[in-house]
Amino acid sequence: MKKSIEEILNPSKNTNRWLYIILIGLIFICCTIAYFLFTQKPKIIYNTTKPILGNITQTISATGTLSATNDVEIGSQISGTISKVYVDVNDNVKKGQILAEINPNKLKQTLDGYEAQLNSAKANLESSKVTLQQKKWNYERLEKLYKATKGQSPSQLELQTAKLDFLQAQADVKIKQASMQQIQTNINAAKIDLQNSIITSPIDGIILTREVSAGQTVAASLNTPTLFTLAENLKDMKLVVNISESDIGKVKVNQKVSFNVDAYPNQTFYAKVNRVNFASTTTDNITSYETNIFVDNEQLLLRPGMSATANIEVASAKNAMLIPIAAIFYQPNIQTTQKKKSNASLFPAPPPRQKRSINNAKNINGTNATIWILKDNIPQEISIEVGVSNSKFVQVLSKEITQDTLIITDSIIQ
Structure with missing residues (x-):
C-alpha cells in the first residue's frame, strides 16, 4: 500500500522506465532491419x-548530291550584245541547234575591213610583179652584153647594180605575198568570230540553266561567260558522295546502293557504285574520298542538285x-x-x-x-x-x- 502510494506520488519514475523500454525496442528493430539489408545477397x-x-546486310551511309552524268557549259568566245535567244530552261535541244545569237554587225564590219585590205594587197602584189619582170629583163640584158663584149660594156658596177635591183624586186614580191597571207589569216579569224556569234548546242540534251537574255552584253575578254548549261541525258544520272577513310576500304565498284531524297520521302531508289576516286579531300581534319554512284532515272523523277542519303551495301550473308x-x-x-x-x-x-x-x-x-x-x-x-x-x-x-x-x-x- 505504501509502494503504490509512492508511485502515485512520483509518476515521473514510471514514465521514464517505459521510455527506456520503448527506445531499446526501437534500436533492436533497426538493427534487425539493417542486418537483413546489408547481409542479403542482391538478385x-x-x-x-x-x-x-x-539474312543480314551491312551498309555504309553517306550523303551526296545528284547531278547529270554529262553537264556541258556553253559560253561565248566573243564579246557583244545578245540579239536573240531561242531556248529556255527545260527545253530539249538537238546537236547543232541555234540557242542564241550575238549582234554580228561589228564582226561583219571587221571582216569587210580585212577583205578590203586583201584587195589592196593583191593590187600591190601585181605592181611588184611588174617591177620584178622589168628588173629581171634589164639585168639579163646587161649580163648578155657584158659577156658579148668580154667585160668592156657595160661596166661591172652597172651590171652589179642591175642585179641588186632584180633581187630587191624579188624580195618585194615575197613581202607582198606574206602580207596577203597575214590578211587572209585575219579574214579567217573574223569569219570564225562571225560563226561564233551564233551559239549552237554541241550535244543532244536539255537546258538546265539560262544565264542570258536578249539585249544583254557579254564580255569574253578575260573569262568565257557561261550562257547555258546543258545536261546530255537526265535518264542517266550520278550521285556523288564522300566516304570517310575508315570505310573507304569496304566500298567497291558495282556494289548495290539504295538512297532516298526529300522530294519523295516514301520512295527508295536503287543504284550501283560506278567509281571510287583515289584522290582524297580533307575538311575539318576529316579525310574522305569521293565516290560516284550511277543512277537510272528512267522515270525522270530525280533532278540535278537534289540531296540524297545513300546506303551502300558492302557485305551480306544469307541464312546466317x-x-x-x-x-x-x-x-x-x-x-x-x-x-x-x-x-x-x-x-x-x-x-x-x-x-x-x-x-x-x-x-x-x-x-x-x-x-x-x-x-x-x-x-x-x-x-x-x-x-x-x-x-x-x-x-x-x-x-x-x-x-x-x-x-x-x-x-x-x-
Whole structure:
C-alpha cells in the first residue's frame, strides 16, 4: 500500500522506465532491419536471347548530291550584245541547234575591213610583179652584153647594180605575198568570230540553266561567260558522295546502293557504285574520298542538285546465325560496381540499367568479339568469331554457338 502510494506520488519514475523500454525496442528493430539489408545477397536478373537464322546486310551511309552524268557549259568566245535567244530552261535541244545569237554587225564590219585590205594587197602584189619582170629583163640584158663584149660594156658596177635591183624586186614580191597571207589569216579569224556569234548546242540534251537574255552584253575578254548549261541525258544520272577513310576500304565498284531524297520521302531508289576516286579531300581534319554512284532515272523523277542519303551495301550473308549486337556491348563488370555502390546506403536507389557504348564492342566486323552466355544459370564469358553486322544484329561464325545457346544481352540487379 505504501509502494503504490509512492508511485502515485512520483509518476515521473514510471514514465521514464517505459521510455527506456520503448527506445531499446526501437534500436533492436533497426538493427534487425539493417542486418537483413546489408547481409542479403542482391538478385541479378539476366535478359537472354537465343541466336536466330536469317539474312543480314551491312551498309555504309553517306550523303551526296545528284547531278547529270554529262553537264556541258556553253559560253561565248566573243564579246557583244545578245540579239536573240531561242531556248529556255527545260527545253530539249538537238546537236547543232541555234540557242542564241550575238549582234554580228561589228564582226561583219571587221571582216569587210580585212577583205578590203586583201584587195589592196593583191593590187600591190601585181605592181611588184611588174617591177620584178622589168628588173629581171634589164639585168639579163646587161649580163648578155657584158659577156658579148668580154667585160668592156657595160661596166661591172652597172651590171652589179642591175642585179641588186632584180633581187630587191624579188624580195618585194615575197613581202607582198606574206602580207596577203597575214590578211587572209585575219579574214579567217573574223569569219570564225562571225560563226561564233551564233551559239549552237554541241550535244543532244536539255537546258538546265539560262544565264542570258536578249539585249544583254557579254564580255569574253578575260573569262568565257557561261550562257547555258546543258545536261546530255537526265535518264542517266550520278550521285556523288564522300566516304570517310575508315570505310573507304569496304566500298567497291558495282556494289548495290539504295538512297532516298526529300522530294519523295516514301520512295527508295536503287543504284550501283560506278567509281571510287583515289584522290582524297580533307575538311575539318576529316579525310574522305569521293565516290560516284550511277543512277537510272528512267522515270525522270530525280533532278540535278537534289540531296540524297545513300546506303551502300558492302557485305551480306544469307541464312546466317545472328545474335543481337547488344550482346557484344554487354559488360558484367559494370553490374558488380553498381552492386557495391548500392550496399553503401541504408536505402539504396534503384540500380541503373547496363550502360552501353560503342567503345565496349571489340572488333565487331570480321574478327573476334567477347560475349557472355548463361549456362546452368551461371554467366560465362566466351570469345567468338563474328562476320557481317548492322545496327541490330551481328553474324556469328563460331561453331560453339548453337540455336539453343542463351546469349546475355542485359542484366538488372534487384
